[in-house]
Amino acid sequence: MAEKKEMSPELKETLRAGFNKEWRKELRKSIPAKERMKISSQKMPEREPEERNKDFNEVNIGLDAKLAKKEAQRCLDCANPGCVMGCPVGIDIPTFIKLIEIGDYVQSVRKIRETNSLPAICGRVCPQEVQCEETCNIKKAKGEGVKIGNLERFVSDYESLKGDVYIPQIQPATGKKVAVIGAGPAGLTVAGEMARNGHKVTIFEALHISGGVLVYGIPEFRLPKSILKSEVEYLEKLGVELRENFVVGLTATLEDLKNDGYDAFFIGTGAGLPNFMRIPGENLVGIYSANEYLTRVNLMKAYEFPDYDTPVFLGKRVAVIGGGNVAMDSVRTAKRLGAELAAIVYRRSRVEMPARVEEVHHGEEEGIEFHFLTTPIRYIADEKGRVKAMECLRMKLGEPDSSGRRRPVPIEGSEFIMEVDMVVVAIGQSPNPLIPQTTPQLNVGKWGNVEVDWDTMATSIEGVYAGGDIIRGGATVILAMGDARIAAAEMHKYLSEKKKKRKVPSAESKNKG
Amino acid sequence: MAKILQRERLVPNIHLIEVHAPEIAQKSKPGQFVIIMPDEKGERIPLTIADWDKEKGSVTSVFMVVGTSTHKLSLVEAESEVPVFVGPLGKPSEIKKYGTVLLAGGCFGIAAIYPIARALKEKGNKIITLLDVKANYLLYWEERLRAVSDQFFVSSRDSYYNCKDYIPKTLQNIIKKGSKINRVISIGCTYLMYTCSEATKPYGIETSVSLNPIMVDGTGMCGACRVTVDGRTKFACVDGPDFNGHLVDWEELFSRRKSYFDDEIQSLCHWEKNNFPR
Ligand SMILES: Cc1cc2nc3c(=O)[nH]c(=O)nc-3n(C[C@H](O)[C@H](O)[C@H](O)COP(=O)(O)OP(=O)(O)OC[C@H]3O[C@@H](n4cnc5c(N)ncnc54)[C@H](O)[C@@H]3O)c2cc1C
Ligand SMILES: Cc1cc2nc3c(=O)[nH]c(=O)nc-3n(C[C@H](O)[C@H](O)[C@H](O)COP(=O)(O)OP(=O)(O)OC[C@H]3O[C@@H](n4cnc5c(N)ncnc54)[C@H](O)[C@@H]3O)c2cc1C
Ligand code: SF4
Ligand code: FES
Numbered sequence: 047m048a049e050k051k052e053m054s055p056e057l058k059e060t061l062r063a064g065f066n067k068e069w070r071k072e073l074r075k076s077i078p079a080k081e082r083m084k085i086s087s088q089k090m091p092e093r094e095p096e097e098r099n100k101d102f103n104e105v106n107i108g109l110d111a112k113l114a115k116k117e118a119q120r121c122l123d124c125a126n127p128g129c130v131m132g133c134p135v136g137i138d139i140p141t142f143i144k145l146i147e148i149g150d151y152v153q154s155v156r157k158i159r160e161t162n163s164l165p166a167i168c169g170r171v172c173p174q175e176v177q178c179e180e181t182c183n184i185k186k187a188k189g190e191g192v193k194i195g196n197l198e199r200f201v202s203d204y205e206s207l208k209g210d211v212y213i214p215q216i217q218p219a220t221g222k223k224v225a226v227i228g229a230g231p232a233g234l235t236v237a238g239e240m241a242r243n244g245h246k247v248t249i250f251e252a253l254h255i256s257g258g259v260l261v262y263g264i265p266e267f268r269l270p271k272s273i274l275k276s277e278v279e280y281l282e283k284l285g286v287e288l289r290e291n292f293v294v295g296l297t298a299t300l301e302d303l304k305n306d307g308y309d310a311f312f313i314g315t316g317a318g319l320p321n322f323m324r325i326p327g328e329n330l331v332g333i334y335s336a337n338e339y340l341t342r343v344n345l346m347k348a349y350e351f352p353d354y355d356t357p358v359f360l361g362k363r364v365a366v367i368g369g370g371n372v373a374m375d376s377v378r379t380a381k382r383l384g385a386e387l388a389a390i391v392y393r394r395s396r397v398e399m400p401a402r403v404e405e406v407h408h409g410e411e412e413g414i415e416f417h418f419l420t421t422p423i424r425y426i427a428d429e430k431g432r433v434k435a436m437e438c439l440r441m442k443l444g445e446p447d448s449s450g451r452r453r454p455v456p457i458e459g460s461e462f463i464m465e466v467d468m469v470v471v472a473i474g475q476s477p478n479p480l481i482p483q484t485t486p487q488l489n490v491g492k493w494g495n496v497e498v499d500w501d502t503m504a505t506s507i508e509g510v511y512a513g514g515d516i517i518r519g520g521a522t523v524i525l526a527m528g529d530a531r532i533a534a535a536e537m538h539k540y541l542s543e544k545k546k547k548r549k550v551p552s553a554e555s556k557n558k559g
Numbered sequence: 560m561a562k563i564l565q566r567e568r569l570v571p572n573i574h575l576i577e578v579h580a581p582e583i584a585q586k587s588k589p590g591q592f593v594i595i596m597p598d599e600k601g602e603r604i605p606l607t608i609a610d611w612d613k614e615k616g617s618v619t620s621v622f623m624v625v626g627t628s629t630h631k632l633s634l635v636e637a638e639s640e641v642p643v644f645v646g647p648l649g650k651p652s653e654i655k656k657y658g659t660v661l662l663a664g665g666c667f668g669i670a671a672i673y674p675i676a677r678a679l680k681e682k683g684n685k686i687i688t689l690l691d692v693k694a695n696y697l698l699y700w701e702e703r704l705r706a707v708s709d710q711f712f713v714s715s716r717d718s719y720y721n722c723k724d725y726i727p728k729t730l731q732n733i734i735k736k737g738s739k740i741n742r743v744i745s746i747g748c749t750y751l752m753y754t755c756s757e758a759t760k761p762y763g764i765e766t767s768v769s770l771n772p773i774m775v776d777g778t779g780m781c782g783a784c785r786v787t788v789d790g791r792t793k794f795a796c797v798d799g800p801d802f803n804g805h806l807v808d809w810e811e812l813f814s815r816r817k818s819y820f821d822d823e824i825q826s827l828c829h830w831e832k833n834n835f836p837r
Pocket of ligand 2: 592602605606626628629800
């Protein structure tokens with residue numbers, strides 16, 4: 047659910063100043079609120095389900111200028127914009143929308159970039175329906191808020207289409223070196239911010255392509271990889287160095303990097319450890335973690351096998367266990383790779399599904415089946431050790447648990463067999479343990495998450511910050527980015543104050559062997 | 560990108576590759592591995608680190624040509640580059656004073672046990688090395704291994720070497736002759752490690768094996784490499800690759816390694832057709 051955040055006084059001031067500008071007053075007058083309320087929500091143009099469920103091209107086509115303008119006109123330009131309260135990073139939403147209405151797309155996207163460094167990505171993957179669009183003031187009256195996400199995507203696509211990507215002014219070099227560990231949305235954001243502040247930034251990434259979950263997890267049909275590529279190129283233009291194929295903790299420890307002269311660190315290593323259910327038969331051939339399945343397909347391009355060397359099973363009857371975005375991406379991928387049955391098997395009911403509403407809707411159109419209130423308890427092998435069926439149990443919903451969602455309880459004697467030839471387990475990921483294991487002074491919480499001071503994102507080690515899924519467990523792109531911005535601001539403060547201070551502790555002291 | 564310094568055929572079907580990777584060379588320990596990708600469209604495949612040179616900044620692996628990726632690697636030339644060379648991955652082998660350690664290696668495992676033998680020797684262990692080859696001409700690195708061994712045996716089917724039997728039998732013969740052996744370490748193909756583990760079981764000699772399940776990332780992110788050891792699921796790339804061979808679920812490992820059998824054949828045919836048209 048949307049958390050209505052208390053706005054900071056600065057944000058309130060910015061919003062007010064924008065609201066009171068002459069052109070905004072004029073614009074509000076040009077179409078009365080009553081008329082605006084009559085405009086119905088503009089539908090995102092998308093490719094036909096039967097066409098798109100066979101390839102990996104993007105599902106949504108994007109608004110054109112006409113549709114974008116119409117949608118922007120729906121926005122009332124409120125004095126107290128509810129939308130901003132639902133946005134985890136406090137984007138000045140009314141200003142960027144009104145700039146679209148008057149056709150000034152370049153200024154509009156720059157407005158977003160003041161608080162959101164990855165608008166083309168967030169416009170596509172943020173769960174807007176539980177954030178800004180949920181708290182939008184017209185949602186109550188109209189049932190649908192302004193389609194803020196679609197508008198965000200529209201202006202950022204315009205920016206990249208025009209090749210008019212704004213390179214901010216880079217502050218004079220400070221001589222300080224910053225190491226960013228992990229090239230997911232959190233790491234990329236910190237890198238951008240710190241480079242703008244004049245620091246020398248190096249990103250260390252374990253995989254061979256930067257982007258984190260955005261490249262290895264989220265499929266092309268939802269987030270084209272070219273978008274990520276341009277984000278990474280943008281960072282390179284800011285002078286950020288990328289060291290891919292470098293596993294911090296193994297290729298070098300954090301301590302080693304410190305001895306190499308890095309002055310500050312950001313840990314953005316994500317929640318890469320796949321969870322399994324620990325039920326019998328889970329290691330049978332044909333049972334994947336969502337991470338493995340999606341990595342084979344997205345990062346290794348197994349959908350182009352044998353032109354690419356990495357293979358992937360082309361299951362005909364595929365069950366995906368789970369109800370989040372990861373499960374939806376997996377099941378829609380399986381459909382695209384030719385599955386006759388591509389089914390979500392989820393232990394709760396539809397309303398509890400954590401996936402974005404749009405993805406569930408798209409999945410339904412594409413022919414995905416949904417088996418709610420069902421959980422597997424055992425996998426059954428054929429004579430070759432491949433999965434051929436799974437035994438399931440029906441569930442019902444009991445009392446709400448700590449997350450507020452009703453807890454699923456098994457119905458006794460409801461066992462039944464479902465025939466499948468491939469299963470994808472998508473029940474969540476845990477924080478990546480590599481850095482905690484190789485960095486003894488780093489405080490780690492109960493679930494393996496790196497502990498931070500939530501106001502500054504500082505960890506238990508001086509000069510080391512963290513953010514994103516490594517501190518939250520599996521969360522969202524926008525939260526990762528929000529953490530990253532706080533961390534970058536604090537890190538910059540730390541480095542500026544540190545200027546004349548002490549030398550780094552001596553090399554040999556701790557953490558060897 | 561990593562530069563290839565050397566690629567050489569050691570014996571038929573087995574090649575050595577030396578790669579410029581100064582950071583990895585600094586950190587390498589016996590028993591660890593790297594992930595290499597032969598070209599941009601290639602697979603990420605794991606290879607054990609067979610040697611390293613900190614001064615030169617290089618890492619060496621030895622591989623057997625089996626499918627598409629290893630075929631591609633066998634054609635890589637010095638001075639060219641591979642897009643991915645990452646490591647050192649996995650936990651290092653446990654190097655301590657055991658007493659007498661028998662190292663049993665076959666195919667690429669002959670090279671893979673070398674750094675372990677060297678490190679164990681330096682720790683003051685007595686080293687018995689036992690290598691397995693199908694024929695005499697397939698033996699390589701004999702000098703290197705002899706140099707770190709107190710006793711040296713070769714099992715070869717056509718042999719003027721010590722013995723003709725397949726390695727587990729020779730291994731049992733050595734044990735039966737009364738040598739007190741405190742630990743066995745076996746590296747090579749899955750079948751060799753399995754049979755060596757079976758051979759030592761009756762004698763209760765702890766036997767470490769270096770498991771080789773299919774991997775993708777090699778950093779604990781995907782779970783492709785899961786193996787069952789002592790009834791529990793482990794990720795070989797981060798919890799291993801070394802495990803107690805007596806506790807491994809071998810049947811599961813054999814079956815999981817065959818996951819893509821048909822695809823591998825298709826992949827190789829496809830590659831051959833495109834690269835060696837008739
Ligand atoms: C399939 C899928 C679909 C999703 N869909 C959505 C969605 O629609 N909307 C949404 O908001 N969120 C979605 N999420 C969640 C979102 O992607 C994550 O919350 C977000 O990517 C977290 O960002 P991060 O930067 O913290 O970590 P990550 O994106 O996980 O990036 C971490 C990076 O660090 C690297 N790394 C790890 N360890 C090391 C190391 N030791 N050394 C060097 N590098 C290391 C990893 O290789 C990785 O590249 C989805 C997640 C998945 C898996
Ligand atoms: C930790 C570890 C260390 C290894 N060290 C060495 C080594 O030093 N020298 C050496 O020659 N081999 C080593 N292997 C095995 C080597 O990785 C495989 O032989 C190689 O991946 C085969 O690729 P291919 O495309 O040539 O063959 P394919 O035709 O793809 O497969 C042939 C066989 O290799 C196995 N295999 C396929 N893909 C992979 C993969 N991505 N990861 C692991 N195994 C796979 C399959 O089980 C199959 O039976 C090691 C494996 C592991 C897990
Ligand atoms: S709350 Fe809705 S209508 Fe009001 S400014 Fe925000 S987007 Fe526009
Ligand atoms: S290879 Fe992916 S977790 Fe081990």
